[in-house]
Amino acid sequence: MVRFLIVLTLLAASCSAQSPAPLIADPETRTTISLDGTWSSIVDPYESGIPSRYFEKETPKSKSDLIEFDYDHSPKLKVPGDWNTQRESLLFYEGPVWYQRRFSYQRKPHTRTYLYFGAANYQARVWLNGTKLGEHIGGFTPFNFEITDQLSDGDNSVVVEVDNTRHIDGVPSSHTDWWNYGGLTRSVKLIEVPETFIENYKVELVKGHLDEIGISFELNKPNFNVDKSTAPYWIEIPELIVKQPCGTSLHFGVFSCAVQATPELWSPEHPKLYQVTISTGEDRIVDYIGFRTIETRGTQILLNGKPAFLRGISMHEEAPFRSGRAFSEEDDRTLLGWAKELGCNFVRLAHYPHNEDMIRVADRMGLMIWEEVPVYWELQWENPAILENAKAQLHDAILRDQNRASIVFWSVSNETPINPARNATLKSLAEYARKLDSTRLITSASDKWHFTGDHTAELNDPLGEYLDVIGLNEYIGWYGNKKPEDADDTRWTFAYQKPVIVSEFGADALYNLHGDAQTRFTVEYQANLFEHQLNMLSHMTPLAGMSPWILMDFRSPRRPLPGIQDYFNRKGLISDRGQRKPAFYILQKFYREKASTQ
Numbered sequence: 001m002v003r004f005l006i007v008l009t010l011l012a013a014s015c016s017a018q019s020p021a022p023l024i025a026d027p028e029t030r031t032t033i034s035l036d037g038t039w040s041s042i043v044d045p046y047e048s049g050i051p052s053r054y055f056e057k058e059t060p061k062s063k064s065d066l067i068e069f070d071y072d073h074s075p076k077l078k079v080p081g082d083w084n085t086q087r088e089s090l091l092f093y094e095g096p097v098w099y100q101r102r103f104s105y106q107r108k109p110h111t112r113t114y115l116y117f118g119a120a121n122y123q124a125r126v127w128l129n130g131t132k133l134g135e136h137i138g139g140f141t142p143f144n145f146e147i148t149d150q151l152s153d154g155d156n157s158v159v160v161e162v163d164n165t166r167h168i169d170g171v172p173s174s175h176t177d178w179w180n181y182g183g184l185t186r187s188v189k190l191i192e193v194p195e196t197f198i199e200n201y202k203v204e205l206v207k208g209h210l211d212e213i214g215i216s217f218e219l220n221k222p223n224f225n226v227d228k229s230t231a232p233y234w235i236e237i238p239e240l241i242v243k244q245p246c247g248t249s250l251h252f253g254v255f256s257c258a259v260q261a262t263p264e265l266w267s268p269e270h271p272k273l274y275q276v277t278i279s280t281g282e283d284r285i286v287d288y289i290g291f292r293t294i295e296t297r298g299t300q301i302l303l304n305g306k307p308a309f310l311r312g313i314s315m316h317e318e319a320p321f322r323s324g325r326a327f328s329e330e331d332d333r334t335l336l337g338w339a340k341e342l343g344c345n346f347v348r349l350a351h352y353p354h355n356e357d358m359i360r361v362a363d364r365m366g367l368m369i370w371e372e373v374p375v376y377w378e379l380q381w382e383n384p385a386i387l388e389n390a391k392a393q394l395h396d397a398i399l400r401d402q403n404r405a406s407i408v409f410w411s412v413s414n415e416t417p418i419n420p421a422r423n424a425t426l427k428s429l430a431e432y433a434r435k436l437d438s439t440r441l442i443t444s445a446s447d448k449w450h451f452t453g454d455h456t457a458e459l460n461d462p463l464g465e466y467l468d469v470i471g472l473n474e475y476i477g478w479y480g481n482k483k484p485e486d487a488d489d490t491r492w493t494f495a496y497q498k499p500v501i502v503s504e505f506g507a508d509a510l511y512n513l514h515g516d517a518q519t520r521f522t523v524e525y526q527a528n529l530f531e532h533q534l535n536m537l538s539h540m541t542p543l544a545g546m547s548p549w550i551l552m553d554f555r556s557p558r559r560p561l562p563g564i565q566d567y568f569n570r571k572g573l574i575s576d577r578g579q580r581k582p583a584f585y586i587l588q589k590f591y592r593e594k595a596s597t598q
Helices: 002-014 329-342 356-365 384-401 420-436 462-466 523-537 582-597
Strands: 031-034 037-043 076-079 096-105 111-117 123-128 131-137 143-146 154-163 188-194 197-205 212-220 234-237 242-245 248-251 254-260 274-279 284-289 294-297 300-303 310-315 346-349 368-372 407-414 441-446 449-451 456-459 469-473 491-494 500-504 543-546
Touching: 076 096, 111 123, 123 143, 131 143, 197 274, 197 284, 234 254, 242 254, 294 441, 300 543, 310 329, 310 368, 310 500, 310 582, 329 356, 329 582, 356 368, 356 384, 384 407, 384 420, 407 420, 407 469, 420 441, 420 462, 441 462, 441 500, 523 582
Parallel strands: 310 346, 310 543, 346 368, 368 407, 407 441, 441 469, 456 491, 469 500, 500 543
Antiparallel strands: 031 188, 037 076, 037 096, 096 154, 111 143, 111 188, 123 131, 123 154, 197 212, 212 254, 234 242, 234 274, 248 254, 274 284, 294 300, 449 456
C-alpha cells in the first residue's frame, strides 16, 4: 500500500499540465546553443516512464522494481530526426519514447535562457534536472520554456517524453495518409536573451500603401514597468536609409510605428529581401524581410497588384533519398530546387506546417507558399477542444512565419466532410487566421465536389463563403469510375465567384514501371492522366493556380500494395530516390509555356 501511494504521488507531481512560455519568434536572430546530436533513448510501449521516474537527472545507482532505467547505456537517437527511420524495429512504432541529453552550461548575469524545440510529434513532456517544465501538444509547431531558474552551473540533464500515439480527439485525428514520424523531429536549442527582450515582432507593408512599412513588436519584461513614451526603441533598414525611433504603445508591452519607405517588391522573379533591425536598450534583432502584396479581385489572385497564375506543386516534409522527416536546409534546398526546376513559382506545403528553414529558403529562392494546419479528414467537430487545439497550432504557425514574404496563404483544412459542426469550426478558424494576419489570403482544400451530368462537375462547399481562395482536390481518372480521357470534356462550376486553385490531382506510378497508357501504376498511365488534366484545366474559367499531387513519393501506411507501393504513396512526379518520371516533364513544359505568357 505504501508503494502504491508513492506511485500515485509521483504521477500527480509529474503529470500536472503546464503550458510552454509564449513563443519566441525567430530564434535564428538570437544567441543560441545547439542541443542537436546524439540523445539517449528508452522505448516505453507500456508507459512505465512516469512511475519509474525516467525524468530524474541522474540514473539511480541502486535499482528497485520502481526504478528501472539507465540512460548511460541505452540506445541512441539522432536529434533532429524521427525514430522510425533510425531503427528498423521502430518503423511502425507508435507510443512514448524517452529522450535524454546532458549538457554543460554556465549561467550569465542579466541573461534569461529558454529551451526551444522546433517540433516534437505529437505530445511532449519536458523535464530539466528532474523538474517538470511543462507539456506541448501538436507535432509540427515550435514551443519553448524559460529555464533561467532551473539551470545549474555545470552539468544539466534534459529529458523529453515524446508520444506519437494517434488519437481520435487529436488534430490530426487517428486517420491520415502520411507517415506518423515520431520523435524530436526538428532542432533543439538553448536561446539566450536579455532580461527585457523582443518576444515577437511583425514587419510588413501597411495595407493599401506601397510607401509605408509598419512595425509592431512585443516586449517581454519581468514585472513590466517602463516609460513607454521615452523608451529608446529603434527600427533600421539601411538599404532604404531608414533609422528612426519606434515607441508608440498599442497596449501593455506592445509597440508600433510606421516608416516612410518605398521598397522594391518581393516576387518569384525578384525575391528581394531587406536587412531589418529592431533594437531596444538591451535587445537587438536582425532579420531579412521581403515586402509584397497579395490580394484577390474577382477570380484573380493579384501579386503586387498584378494578376498572377500560381504554377505550383504539393509536397510533404519527406526527406529526399533517405526517407524520414526532412529537417535540414540541404533537404529544403533539394525539394524546393526540384520545384523550381519544374517551373514552379508556388508550393503547397501539405498537410501541416513544415520546418521554419523551409520557409526561409523559399523566401530566398522566390517561391510562394501555401501553409496548412493538420485539420485533416474527419475530426470530432462537436468537441470544443478540437477547435482550441487547431487554433493553437494555427496561432503558432502564423507567429513563427508572419515575417516571411513567401507565405501567401494560410490554409485551415484539407478534405473535411460537410456538416454543421464542421462548418462552424472551420468558419471560426478562418476568422481567427484573418484576425491574426489580415495581409494574407485564407484558403482550404475541398474534395466535396460531384458530377451534375456526364461532363459537368460542381464544387459547392459552404466553407467557400469564408475563404478568399477556393482549393479543389479532384482525381478524375484515378479515383472513382472515370478514365483520364473523361477529363477532356468535363466542365466545372463553382458556388462562389472567387479564385480557384486545383490543389490536388494525380495518379500513382512506380518509377520505371512501364506499360500502356491504360495500365494503372505505370509511368505511362500517370503521364496520360496529366495530359488530360491539363487539357481540362485550360477550360476552367476561375482557375488562378494549381498544385498537383505530389512532388516526390512519400511514405504512407495506407499504401501497402506489394511490389508497387510498399507503404509509399507513388503519386510523386519524382521518386523518393530523386528519379524524374515522364509526367514531371509534361508539367514542366506546361509551366514553361504558362510563364512565357505572364
